[in-house]
Amino acid sequence: MAADSGLAAIDHVGLAVADLDAASDFYTDLLGVPPSHREEVPQDGVRAVFFDLGSASLELLGSTSGDSRVARFLGRRGEGLHHIAYLVTDIEAELAGWRRRGAELIDEHGRPGARGRLVAFIHPKSAHGVLTELCQLRDQSS
Ligand code: CO
Numbered sequence: 001m002a003a004d005s006g007l008a009a010i011d012h013v014g015l016a017v018a019d020l021d022a023a024s025d026f027y028t029d030l031l032g033v034p035p036s037h038r039e040e041v042p043q044d045g046v047r048a049v050f051f052d053l054g055s056a057s058l059e060l061l062g063s064t065s066g067d068s069r070v071a072r073f074l075g076r077r078g079e080g081l082h083h084i085a086y087l088v089t090d091i092e093a094e095l096a097g098w099r100r101r102g103a104e105l106i107d108e109h110g111r112p113g114a115r116g117r118l119v120a121f122i123h124p125k126s127a128h129g130v131l132t133e134l135c136q137l138r139d140q141s142s
């Protein structure tokens with residue numbers, strides 16, 4: 001993204017896991033801290049567990065439905081890095097910037113996502129193979 005980019009920071013990195021409870025136990029032990037947040041996101045067919053690490057978080061994603069995006073990802077590629085999420089201050093302006101660059105948007109507009117954020121996803125083929133999530137804190141929206 002170029003000079004008008006409003007990507008402020010990495011908000012979180014999302015990992016797709018086959019067994020959310022086992023992965024959550026693993027990272028609790030590895031990081032020495034319990035999850036900061038757990039949430040089911042029914043509209044995405046996932047359960048998410050977050051660990052805070054400095055200014056960014058780790059998001060573990062388990063599928064709750066056989067046809068969710070995460071289930072398809074796990075079936076195709078197995079466990080691993082699923083997406084990188086950037087914090088933005090104006091998600092609609094940011095999406096307009098991606099649209100101008102010809103990106104394939106999975107979400108044309110921000111929509112409710114985990115942890116109360118507004119989120120929108122960009123197709124991996126428009127970001128060098130990485131599913132990209134934009135996140136806006138809702139109390140910052142005008
Ligand atoms: Co995410």
